[in-house]
Amino acid sequence: MIATVPSFTDYRLPVTGYKILQVLACCLLCLCAFSCPAAAYDKNELAEINDMYKNGKYQEALDGYLKMTDAESANPYAFYNAGNAYFRLGKPGFAVLYYAKAFKLLPRNPDIRSNLDYALKQTGQALVPDGVPKSLHYLYYFLSDLELKALAIFFFWLACLAGALRALAGTALKEKLKTAPYTMSAACLFFLFWIGIRYSSPFTHGAVAAAPAALLSGPGEKFKACATLPEARLVKILDEADEEFYEIGLPGEGIKGWVKKTDLQKI
Amino acid sequence: MKFRNSLKNVFKFIFCPTLATIHSPLCHYSLPLAAFILAASFMSAQSAFAYLSISAQTDRTELTITENLYLTVTVSANSGSAPEPTIPPMSSFNAYSSGRSQSISIVNGKITTSVSFTYILTPRFVGRQTIPAISVYNGREKAMTPEIEINVTKSAPVKPPAAQSRPQQPARQNAADGAARQTAAKADIPIFLKAETDRKTAYPGQQINLIVRFYTAIPLTSNPQYLPPAYKNLIFEDLPPVRNGEIAIKGIRYSYSEIKTALFGLSPGPASVSPASVIAQVQSDEQIDPFDPNFFQKFFSMNGAQGATKEFRTSNLTLNILPLPEGAPASFTGATGKYTISSELDRKQTRQGEAVNLSVTVSGNGSLKTITAPKLSNLTNFKVFDTLSSLSISKSNDIISGKKVFTTVIVPRSEGHIRIPPVKFSFFDPEAQAYREIETAPLELKVEKGDADAKNFNFTQPGAQAVSATGSDIRYVSDKASAPLYANAARALGGVAWQVHILPAAALLLCLWFSNIQAFRLRNPQLFRFKGARAAADKDINRAEAELKAGRLKEAVSVLYDSFMEYLSGKTGKKVSALTTRQAGELIMERFPHTDGYYLEEIRSFWEQLEMVHFSPSSLTAQNAKDLITTYTVLIEMLEKEFKKK
Numbered sequence: 048m049i050a051t052v053p054s055f056t057d058y059r060l061p062v063t064g065y066k067i068l069q070v071l072a073c074c075l076l077c078l079c080a081f082s083c084p085a086a087a088y089d090k091n092e093l094a095e096i097n098d099m100y101k102n103g104k105y106q107e108a109l110d111g112y113l114k115m116t117d118a119e120s121a122n123p124y125a126f127y128n129a130g131n132a133y134f135r136l137g138k139p140g141f142a143v144l145y146y147a148k149a150f151k152l153l154p155r156n157p158d159i160r161s162n163l164d165y166a167l168k169q170t171g172q173a174l175v176p177d178g179v180p181k182s183l184h185y186l187y188y189f190l191s192d193l194e195l196k197a198l199a200i201f202f203f204w205l206a207c208l209a210g211a212l213r214a215l216a217g218t219a220l221k222e223k224l225k226t227a228p229y230t231m232s233a234a235c236l237f238f239l240f241w242i243g244i245r246y247s248s249p250f251t252h253g254a255v256a257a258a259p260a261a262l263l264s265g266p267g268e269k270f271k272a273c274a275t276l277p278e279a280r281l282v283k284i285l286d287e288a289d290e291e292f293y294e295i296g297l298p299g300e301g302i303k304g305w306v307k308k309t310d311l312q313k314i
Numbered sequence: 315m316k317f318r319n320s321l322k323n324v325f326k327f328i329f330c331p332t333l334a335t336i337h338s339p340l341c342h343y344s345l346p347l348a349a350f351i352l353a354a355s356f357m358s359a360q361s362a363f364a365y366l367s368i369s370a371q372t373d374r375t376e377l378t379i380t381e382n383l384y385l386t387v388t389v390s391a392n393s394g395s396a397p398e399p400t401i402p403p404m405s406s407f408n409a410y411s412s413g414r415s416q417s418i419s420i421v422n423g424k425i426t427t428s429v430s431f432t433y434i435l436t437p438r439f440v441g442r443q444t445i446p447a448i449s450v451y452n453g454r455e456k457a458m459t460p461e462i463e464i465n466v467t468k469s470a471p472v473k474p475p476a477a478q479s480r481p482q483q484p485a486r487q488n489a490a491d492g493a494a495r496q497t498a499a500k501a502d503i504p505i506f507l508k509a510e511t512d513r514k515t516a517y518p519g520q521q522i523n524l525i526v527r528f529y530t531a532i533p534l535t536s537n538p539q540y541l542p543p544a545y546k547n548l549i550f551e552d553l554p555p556v557r558n559g560e561i562a563i564k565g566i567r568y569s570y571s572e573i574k575t576a577l578f579g580l581s582p583g584p585a586s587v588s589p590a591s592v593i594a595q596v597q598s599d600e601q602i603d604p605f606d607p608n609f610f611q612k613f614f615s616m617n618g619a620q621g622a623t624k625e626f627r628t629s630n631l632t633l634n635i636l637p638l639p640e641g642a643p644a645s646f647t648g649a650t651g652k653y654t655i656s657s658e659l660d661r662k663q664t665r666q667g668e669a670v671n672l673s674v675t676v677s678g679n680g681s682l683k684t685i686t687a688p689k690l691s692n693l694t695n696f697k698v699f700d701t702l703s704s705l706s707i708s709k710s711n712d713i714i715s716g717k718k719v720f721t722t723v724i725v726p727r728s729e730g731h732i733r734i735p736p737v738k739f740s741f742f743d744p745e746a747q748a749y750r751e752i753e754t755a756p757l758e759l760k761v762e763k764g765d766a767d768a769k770n771f772n773f774t775q776p777g778a779q780a781v782s783a784t785g786s787d788i789r790y791v792s793d794k795a796s797a798p799l800y801a802n803a804a805r806a807l808g809g810v811a812w813q814v815h816i817l818p819a820a821a822l823l824l825c826l827w828f829s830n831i832q833a834f835r836l837r838n839p840q841l842f843r844f845k846g847a848r849a850a851a852d853k854d855i856n857r858a859e860a861e862l863k864a865g866r867l868k869e870a871v872s873v874l875y876d877s878f879m880e881y882l883s884g885k886t887g888k889k890v891s892a893l894t895t896r897q898a899g900e901l902i903m904e905r906f907p908h909t910d911g912y913y914l915e916e917i918r919s920f921w922e923q924l925e926m927v928h929f930s931p932s933s934l935t936a937q938n939a940k941d942l943i944t945t946y947t948v949l950i951e952m953l954e955k956e957f958k959k960k
Binding site: 161 | 786790796798807810814819822825826
């Protein structure tokens with residue numbers, strides 16, 4: 048049996064297809080370039096703010112950290128530091144809120160996890176629910192929501208590119224790319240699935256009670272208060288269509304109700 | 315496991331803060347408790363063992379007032395060094411350090427040290443005396459011995475002095491006697507204290523013996539109390555036991571007690587010994603003959619006798635510590651004396667990654683305390699851990715001697731027969747006034763290939779305390795100024811408008827469509843030729859017109875000829891140029907049976923015109939060419955309509 052060696056032309060794409068792929072690849076590159084890191088906050092300024100924190104000037108430090116969060120809304124460390132300042136100022140509700148925001152951005156950071164857990168425990172809650180293995184919880188929150196979304200998008204693009212390449216490729220290249228589109232599609236679906244199961248997380252569409260708040264049985268003041276949310280309580284927002292009230296759920300207690308939007312801070 | 319831990323906790327709770335069983339009153343409690351403790355200690359393994367323990371024992375519990383008592387205090391610790399015990403002030407005994415011996419063991423990285431300190435105790439009073447509790451403290455834990463009861467009895471009146479309390483007097487005692495005679499001769503002094511050294515100059519680390527003698531020619535109401543001197547630029551070692559004797563000076567018979575101390579100079583320069591003191595109660599009523607051979611026995615037999623307290627002091631002594639001569643070998647670290655060196659491994663054969671103890675022993679006379687570990691060089695095939703030292707000192711014949719063992723844990727990195735090179739040690743021999751360099755014999759270790767676990771050997775000192783949390787707090791602020799790269803990238807990618815992501819999907823669909831078209835074209839080449847024939851013909855007409863405009867008539871006709879052949883071939887699916895006009899006509903009729911015969915005639919006519927001008931271009935004019943193009947255009951138009959007839 049004589050082995051067939053694919054010739055160069057077997058790998059060649061038709062000119063039109065090649066152009067399409069070029070455009071796609073350029074688009075992906077542009078997306079990647081667009082996603083380059085934002086300018087870092089001034090390190091010296093951060094050192095000054097940290098010095099304030101170190102010297103016990105928590106309010107001044109907090110102001111600085113909040114400026115950082117405004118400047119860089121994807122900086123988990125700024126939220127983490129703000130959470131620390133709130134904690135020192137004796138505001139557990141806001142501390143939990145800012146730790147939770149940091150956790151949403153960088154859930155695998157040990158410092159963020161530790162402080163969020165600590166702050167939650169101070170308010171009778173826990174980061175890792177009872178009966179859930181810590182390692183499983185860590186895996187479940189290994190990637191942030193944004194990272195999951197970005198990975199799903201990335202693999203979607205790769206799957207499309209691989210599919211297009213395979214459609215236009217010669218016989219030999221087509222053989223080589225036999226499984227690539229399916230693998231990429233599977234990866235994309237995996238991350239979409241992960242996003243789906245993360246929907247039940249208290250941090251997805253979550254909120255924190257910045258101060259004790261009344262849980263009403265309907266979206267209005269005239270409805271009976273059926274429970275009181277303690278400060279720093281993590282809740283899940285079920286519906287936010289109403290102008291004044293969030294419909295929220297307390298998964299632990301199996302209670303749902305309405306809380307004034309001003310009483311809750313979205314994570 | 316929980317049961318085991320709870321037992322361990324109970325055990326620790328019972329013995330907290332120290333686990334030294336020797337001083338625990340619980341030791342004397344009931345048998346069930348002891349059994350429980352034993353069981354718990356076995357279950358809780360090594361962590362339940364004491365970090366520090368101390369025990370004390372005497373060579374006897376009853377002795378006469380003229381005898382000496384040997385007290386051995388043993389300190390054990392789970393670390394590389396054991397602290398020295400604190401001997402409390404003893405009103406009933408005078409205590410002198412007699413020596414020490416140390417043993418150290420390292421097994422599987424766990425270190426155990428045991429040091430035995432020997433003291434000679436001289437009783438001061440007859441009766442039931444108590445050696446108080448001796449304590450040891452390592453900075454974390456304190457352990458204590460129980461008190462020891464000693465019964466001191468009167469000596470027999472005619473009993474000769476015990477041999478051990480009357481040792482052979484060394485030759486240099488004569489010098490001390492001479493000095494005492496001079497002191498006594500100056501005045502008729504019944505009691506005096508004299509101190510002198512056997513040499514006035516010495517090298518650093520060379521032994522100098524200090525002799526302090528207390529002479530008395532009158533009875534004392536209590537055993538004198540000796541207050542040792544302070545030393546400058548010197549370290550010292552007691553040289554017990556206290557020697558007693560008698561001497562006649564200027565016709566007066568003195569009883570004397572002699573205390574010796576070994577001194578070692580630290581650094582070149584002056585050194586000094588401050589005055590030593592003896593506090594004695596002198597009996598005013600002389601009822602006992604001081605010249606009685608049993609003076610001390612009689613004296614100590616009279617309990618409760620009263621007298622005047624007097625303090626006697628020696629004069630200051632000055633010594634000169636000489637600098638060491640030049641030319642010291644590279645391995646010299648300051649040792650002075652006479653030494654030998656040897657080395658050994660605790661095993662001859664081991665496995666790669668397993669710990670082996672290399673012991674280097676320096677033995678001899680000199681200040682062993684100040685000797686530092688010889689350097690181990692060229693142990694490139696080993697991972698070398700810290701060196702631990704153990705010291706054993708003996709003081710026989712008033713010479714400080716002993717051995718110091720330096721134990722180093724080494725872990726072979728590679729397998730095979732590994733040679734451990736000789737270990738060099740240098741010292742200065744003060745008698746020969748020369749440096750000596752000695753070395754150990756080389757050692758060989760057979761190392762076999764180790765397993766993975768052996769490579770993970772950890773050398774830890776088990777004495778180290780475990781860290782226990784005393785509180786908790788949030789972690790400190792972060793000093794990272796910006797979000798991680800991937801977080802920013804994820805945020806940016808996730809923030810792109812969803813419409814953008816249609817692009818790859820659309821491109822994929824386009825490529826798939828294109829691919830299908832290509833595949834269809836490959837599968838139906840005739841169909842595409844048929845459909846494309848008209849478009850190709852139109853292109854060729856344009857080209858022919860261009861050639862005509864350019865004045866290239868022949869080329870314009872050639873283009874038309876080729877185009878016409880291609881068009882007919884495309885429509886019929888066969889190569890027409892190889893056919894005659896008649897055959898071509900038949901082929902067209904076969905392919906398109908509804909074609910009017912007029913058009914076949916037109917085809918034949920046009921074909922012949924083309925062939926005529928194509929093959930005899932001399933008859934070709936611009937007008938002819940233009941007419942041909944027009945005819946071709948019209949003909950194509952008509953044929954397209956005709957071929958669509960069904």
